[in-house]
Amino acid sequence: MPLAVALLFAPTLLPAIAWLVVRHPTDIVGLSPRVDDIGGPWFVLGLSVVWLVGPLALFGRSRLAVWALAPFALLAVPEAFYLLKFGQPSGPHVYGVLAETHADEVLAWLGPWWGWVLLTIMVSIAATVWACRQWWIADWHWQHRSRLWCIGGLAAMLLMVIALVLAEGQIADARDLEELPSDPLTEDREGLAARLEDSYPWGLPLRLARFGHHLRRVEARAQAVGRLDVGVRWISPAQQDTPAVHVLVIGETARPDRWGLFGGARDTTPRLIARSGIIAFSDAVSAAAATRESVPLLLTASEAYDAPSLMVAFRQAGFRTHWLSTQGAAGTHETPIAVLAHEADEHFYANPVDYKGRGALDGALLPRLKEILSRPEPRKLIVLHTLGSHLHYAHRYPPEFEHFVPALASSDRPDIWHDRHTPALINAYDNSVRYTDWFLDAVIAELQGTGLSATLMFVADHGEALFDGQCRRAGHGFAAEVNYRVPMFFWLSDAWQAANPQRTRALRANRDQPVSGRSAYATMTRQAGFNVTKPGAFPDLGSVPYTPPVRWTLHHGNFDRDLRGRSCSGPSPKLAQVGASAH
Template identity: 35%
Template sequence: MKITAYILIITVIFFILMPNTFWWKYLSADIFLVNIIVVVFLLATFKKLWVGLTFLLPLLAIVPFELFYINTYGRPSDAHIFGVLAETNVTESGEFLIGVNPWLILGLLTPILVVIFIIKKSFKENWLWNNKQRRLTLILGWLVAGIFILPETLSESVAGLPVNNDSLIMGNQETSLASASLENSYPIGIPFRINSFINQSRGLKQAQAIVNDFKFNATQNPVMAGRQIHVLVIGETGRPDHWQLNGYTRPTNPQLSNIPDVISLTNVISGWAWTRMAVPIMITRKPASTTTAFFNEKSLVSAYREAGFKTYWLSTQGPLGVHESSIALHAHEAHETKFLNKVDYRGSGAHDGVLLQPLQDILEKNELKQLIVLHTLGGHYNYADRHPPEFNVFTPSLTGFNGANMYDRTQKTLMVNSYDNSIVYTDYFLAEVIQRLKATRSPATLLYSADHGENLFDNECDKSGHGHGTEYDFRVASLWWNSAEYADLQPEKVAYIRTRQDMPLTTEHTFYTMLDAANIEYPVKDKRKSILSSTWLSHPRWTQGDMMSLGLDFDTSPRDAVCKQLLPPSGRTTVQ
C-alpha cells in the first residue's frame, strides 16, 4: 500500500477512538493502547482493506452518539442509558436528542462521510494487507485479548444480581467519579456495557419473579369518598441540620418556610447510609436490621394498588445497577413507571425539576385515587450537578469549578456551599409539588424523607460523602404536608403527627405511615409504626454501624469525639 493509504487508515482509526480523547483523563495509557490494537486487529481480520473498513463502520456510526453523551452528561454511556431507553417508548427516546444543534450533528456525522469515501477509495484501488504485517497484527490482537480483555470478562462484577448476596451491601462509597476500566473505553467498552445491561436486567427479573405472587390483601377501610392523592418523595443525601426549617442559619428553605401545614420531622434517622439499602426499608416492611440486598415482599406501591389506587413512580435515579436494582424492583410495581434522567448519579444529567411536568400530567387525569412516588437525586455529589445555575446562591461553590474532588478537604467551603445550594433547589422542588397538590383542592398528603445523610468534613473530621457510620450519615431531613381538605377528613391523624414532630423516628415508619394516611388495612397491620396512629410507639433505632459492628443502637451507642462515628459498646468489635 502507498503512504497515502496508511494515512487514511490511521484517520479512520482516530475517528473510531475519538470518544477516548474526550475521556482521556480517566483512562490509562495501556487502555488507550489496547483499544488501538483491537481496532487494528478487527481491520486485519480481512485481507482486503475495504472489507475491514466496512466491518468497522457500525463502530464509527456509534461515535457521534457517544461523543454527544459525553459532552452532555460528562461521562461515557453505560448500562444506565440502555436501561432508561428500554423503559421509554420511541417518542420519549427521541427526546434524548431534542435541542441538539444541527451544526453539531453535521460535525459529528462528517467522520462517517469521510470514512465512506475512504472505503470507496480502498475498494477502487484494491488495498491489501501485507501478509507479514497482517499475521503480526492478528497475533498481537490475540495476546491483548488474553492479557487484558478475557480476565476483565471473567471477573465481571455484575453477572446478574443475586437476590440474597450480602456482598452487594459491602464496599465503601456509593460515589464513583470515574472508573479507569475497559468498560469506560471505546470501542471495547460497548460489549461490556451491553453485557452489564443484559445481566442486570436478568437479575432484576429473577428478583421480580420471587416476589411476583406476594399479596398484602390490602383494602381501604374506611373508604374515603371522593378524590384523594398521596405523594411520597424519596430524597437523596439530605442532612436535616442544613435545613432552615430545622434552625440552620442559612436560608436554605425560603419557600417551604412560608407554606402553612408543612411539618418538619426534626429527629429522623435512616438505618443505612447507602441508597440501595436505605430506600427498601422505607417503602417495604423490610427491617433495617436485614442485610440482604433484596426483600421477599412487595412495597407500599402494591398495597396501594390492591386497595384500588392508580400508582405512579417517577424517578431521576436509575432503572438498573448495583445501587438501583433493589429499588427498581419496587418501582416496577407501579401502573406507570418512568425514569427521566439519561445519566446516573455520577454525571450532571437532569435536575429533579424534570419530574414536575409528568407530575402535573398525572394530577390532571383527575383519577379518584392516586399514589405518586417521586424518587429524586436531591443532594447527591457532585452537589453542583443537582441544581440549575440560578440556584447557585451560596458562593464560591463547585459550580464551574474544574477539579472537584470530594475527598479534598481544601475544597470544604466549595462543597458546603454547593451542598446548601442543592437544598435550596430541593426546597423549590418540594414547594412546587405542594402547590400542585393544593391546586387540586382535594384531600392530599405528601411525605418527604431523604434516604441517608452526608459528611462534609465536619469540624476537624476528615470524612466526606456517606457510608462512614457517623451520626451525619444517619440523620435525615424529613417533612410532612397535608391539604386542608385532608385535615377536614382526618383531623386526628394530622393532630397525632404534629405531636411527633420532634420524636425519635426512623425511615422505617415510611411504609406504615403512607398506608395509614390512606386508611389502607391489611392482615397483621402494625399501627405502632405509623406516626399518624394513636398507638404509635418509639422503638430502638438500629443502624448499620461502621460495617464492623452491625446492629448499633443510634441513641445509645457512644460516638467518636472527632467524626461522631457510632462505636460498638465496650468489648464488642465484630459483626453481630
C-alpha cells in the same frame, strides 16, 4: 482503499477524542494518589487504537475484520455526541432511560442540535456502508511477518495495562483504611473491567452486559411478587371511594442540620418554613448510608427479596401508581431501586445521565407531575425519586440558586478527601438545599392546587459528611452519625386534615420521637386509609401510642447504641468557618 480505511478507523476514535476534549474524570470523588492516565482519557484513546489494529492483526483479512470494526464505527457518532453533551460515557443508565422513553423526549435531550445530530448519523451510516463494501471487494490479506510483531506488541501492551491497573488496586488497598473507608461512590470502580467499561469500543459489551443483568433483575422481581396478596383492609369504607393523591418524595444526600426547617443556622429552606400544614420530624435516621441499600428498605415491608413494595400495596388498594425519577434508570447503583420502580403502573426517568454527570435538575419532574395530577384518576400514588444534594453539589441547582458564595463551580472537580476547599464545598451543598426547598414547595403548590385530599411525605435516603468533627473526609457510605441522620417531614392538605383530625394530631405529637425512614411503608399505607397484613417491623408514625423502635441499620447495628456520636463527632473548625454570607 485509504479512504475506506479512514472511514472505518476515524469514527471509532471519535469517543476517545471527545474524552480528551471534556477531560472527564473517571472517578468524580477524586481518589488520590492516582496514576492519572490509568482509566483517564489518554488511556481510553490508547485502547481505541489497540481495538482498530487488533482485528486486522488477528484475522489477517479485511473481509473478516470489517465485521468487528463496522458496528463500532456506526455507534461512535452518537457515543461521541453523548460524551460532549453530558461529559461521561454512555452506559446502562442511558440505555435504561431510552428503554423507558419515546422519540419526543429523546429529541428534547438532543436540544437544538437534534437535526445536525441525525444528519451526522445518516452520513456516518452511508460512509460506513460504502467503506465496508470497499473492504469486502479488496479482500486485503495481511501476510507480512509484521502481523505477528503487531500481535505480540498488542499482547504485551494489554498485559502491561493489566499489570498497571492491578498495581493501582494494590496501592488503594494499602492506604489507611480509617482515612479511606468504603464508599458507595467508589465501589465497583476498581479493577480492569471498570476501567475498560469507560473506554470505547471495549466497554460497550460490558455496559450491555450490565444492562442485561438489570433487565433480568427486573423480570425476576416481577415474577417473585406477581402473585403476592398484601391483604388490603380499608379502615373506613368511605375512604375507599374518596378521591385522593399521596406523594412520597425520596430525597438524596440530605442532612437535617443544613436545613433551616430543622433548626439549621442558614436560610436554606425559606419556602418550606413559610408553608402551613408541614410537620417536621426532628430525630429521623436512615437504615443505610448508600442509596442502593436505603431506598429499597424505605419502599418495602421487610428485607426479603420478594417482600411487597409500596407500589404493589397501593396498586392492590386501587390506586394508580407513578414513579418519577431524576436518578438513573439502570446501572450498578440504580438497578436495586429500578426493579421496584417497575412495579408502578407508570415510570418516567427525566435524566439522560447518572449521578456522575450534570443532567436534568429535579425541577424536570414538575411538568410530568402536573400532567398526572390533571388526570381524572380518582386515587393516585406518586413517588418522586430526586437527586437532591448528591455530589457534585453544583450540578444540582441552576445558576440563579447560587445564594451562598464562594461556591464550587459546575466545572470544578469536588474533592471529598482533602478539606482545602471546604467553605466552597459546603456553600455549594447549601445552595443545592435551597433548590430542593424551591422544588418541594413547587410540588406542594401543585398538590394544593388540586383541592383534593392530599399528603406528601419527604424522607432522604441518607445523610452526608462534610469534614465534620474529627472526620477527615466528606461524602457518605461509611460509619458516621451524620451519614444516617436525615430530614423527614409531612405536608397535609386542608381537606385531608379535616377528614383525619385524630391522625393529624398524632403525627404532630410524634414529631420529636426517634423515628426511622423504614416506617415509610406502614405510614404511607395508613395515610391512604388502609392496612395490610404485614405492615413491617417499623411502626406507623401516626400510631397512638407510638412506641419508638430499635433503629437498626443495615451494616452497623443499632443506630442509637452503635452509631450515635461515632467517627465524625465533636465540633468542626471547618464548618464553623463557613458563615452565613450570601448574595
